Amino acid sequence: MSSEEIDTRTRILDAAWRLLEQQQGQGVKMGDIAKAVGISRQAVYLHFPNRTDLLIATLSHVDEVKGLDKRLAQLEAATNSTEMLRACVEIWGNYIPEIYGMAKAMLQTRDTDEAMAAAWDSAMNCLREVCQQIIEYLASENRLSSEWSVDQATDFFWSQLSITNWETLTKDCGWSQQQYIEKMTSMLLKVLVS
Amino acid sequence: MSSEEIDTRTRILDAAWRLLEQQQGQGVKMGDIAKAVGISRQAVYLHFPNRTDLLIATLSHVDEVKGLDKRLAQLEAATNSTEMLRACVEIWGNYIPEIYGMAKAMLQTRDTDEAMAAAWDSAMNCLREVCQQIIEYLASENRLSSEWSVDQATDFFWSQLSITNWETLTKDCGWSQQQYIEKMTSMLLKVLVS
DNA sequence: TAATCAACTTGACATCGTGTCAATTGACAC
DNA sequence: GTGTCAATTGACACGATGTCAAGTTGATTA
Numbered sequence A, B: 001m002s003s004e005e006i007d008t009r010t011r012i013l014d015a016a017w018r019l020l021e022q023q024q025g026q027g028v029k030m031g032d033i034a035k036a037v038g039i040s041r042q043a044v045y046l047h048f049p050n051r052t053d054l055l056i057a058t059l060s061h062v063d064e065v066k067g068l069d070k071r072l073a074q075l076e077a078a079t080n081s082t083e084m085l086r087a088c089v090e091i092w093g094n095y096i097p098e099i100y101g102m103a104k105a106m107l108q109t110r111d112t113d114e115a116m117a118a119a120w121d122s123a124m125n126c127l128r129e130v131c132q133q134i135i136e137y138l139a140s141e142n143r144l145s146s147e148w149s150v151d152q153a154t155d156f157f158w159s160q161l162s163i164t165n166w167e168t169l170t171k172d173c174g175w176s177q178q179q180y181i182e183k184m185t186s187m188l189l190k191v192l193v194s
Numbered sequence C: 001t002a003a004t005c006a007a008c009t010t011g012a013c014a015t016c017g018t019g020t021c022a023a024t025t026g027a028c029a030c
Numbered sequence D: 001g002t003g004t005c006a007a008t009t010g011a012c013a014c015g016a017t018g019t020c021a022a023g024t025t026g027a028t029t030a
Helices: A008-022 A030-037 A051-066 A068-077 A081-110 A114-140 A150-160 A163-172 A177-192 B008-022 B030-037 B051-066 B068-077 B081-110 B114-140 B150-160 B163-172 B177-192
Strands: none
Touching: A008 A030, A008 A051, A008 A081, A030 A051, A051 A068, A051 A081, A051 A114, A068 A081, A068 A114, A081 A114, A081 A163, A081 A177, A114 A150, A150 A177, A150 B163, A150 B177, A163 A177, A163 B150, A163 B163, A177 B150, A177 B177, B008 B030, B008 B051, B008 B081, B030 B051, B051 B068, B051 B081, B051 B114, B068 B081, B068 B114, B081 B114, B081 B163, B081 B177, B114 B150, B150 B177, B163 B177
8 A cells, every 4th residue: 555655745746747848847836836736835845945956856756757877778789889879869869858848947947046057067967978978989989070079079969969959940940859860860970970 | 419418228228238248148137227227227117118128129229239230241242152151150150149148138038928939039030041041042052962951951050050059069068169160160061061 | 542743734924026106306398 | 387208216016936833634652
């Protein structure tokens, strides 16, 4: 029976997540989350000191449930650097739409909230490390185009994978998920690989 | 003497602009702008109905003072499509840092303000038209890489010129303005031109 | 059975920024 | 002198976050 009783903290995180995705990260207030859980607004503050910490905890929660780590671990299976780059774009590119609402909310608070900025930067740094590994792998196979240093190539690769870039291409330009991944992959290969 | 007396509306716009650039678009309140002009907060509302309209008017004001139109008119002088692309990246890329604070503030309010979203989209659409012209020019010279349709190439070109992309590369990755323009130019040429 | 404790509730309140309203002042024009 | 216009002062409403105090409820424990 203990599996029936999900603790309130988790229910809050699930509700926050659901609302954020439903509303694309727009206008999700503490009161809305509380209402969705069925508790009072103040009760939320018994579990999270403030909105920022709740959002950050939601990100960890989602990463855990969705298993980003596991997905990225698949990269090890790649037999060469370009395969790894392809796989990375596909895994990350397909992850973005699943976390878009939450990411959007975090990006919005980031500008005015020091703690959020730090949390976001640290999350994005994980992605950057993956990018860097791939670029280094590429360089070790002597396939990194001569115009790039490892650092700059990493910068470029990582910047292309930004959520706002995905947003521009899919939401503003109307690209399908498949188009995004295909175009992004072939573009990166063309630019980075000699 | 009439040239001495700058009207209050203009002084508000100048102050808003100055503060926005000074503070990189962060935390510029109506009261701050009023104080900078030397009038009461309420007096600002005698000239602009709300913050959004003030920001939008500031954008027009800056565009006018900085002469973006004039700068983009230089594109006509290009003798071929790739020269035009180069010139476009240089002109726009060098324009971004001059309007960054304002743009940042607009992007922030965009998410919660319908009117701002519309104004921003329309401003960005001007840039998009320039991008499209260049891609069409490229296509007319049979130099558009075969993997791209005109529309998709325009989408990609335009998305690369986004302010957030510039922000990521220069602010987060530490690229210099010159590096940004050089890398962006050579990347776009490599990807788009056959 | 009674005391205790944790989770939660209710209601009130502070803070901050935007936007509104009413009454007033001072200068300039006719 | 009267009207008008730009600006001023001060008060206030609103929405969202966050805090605080006092009370309820249900399960555990002495």
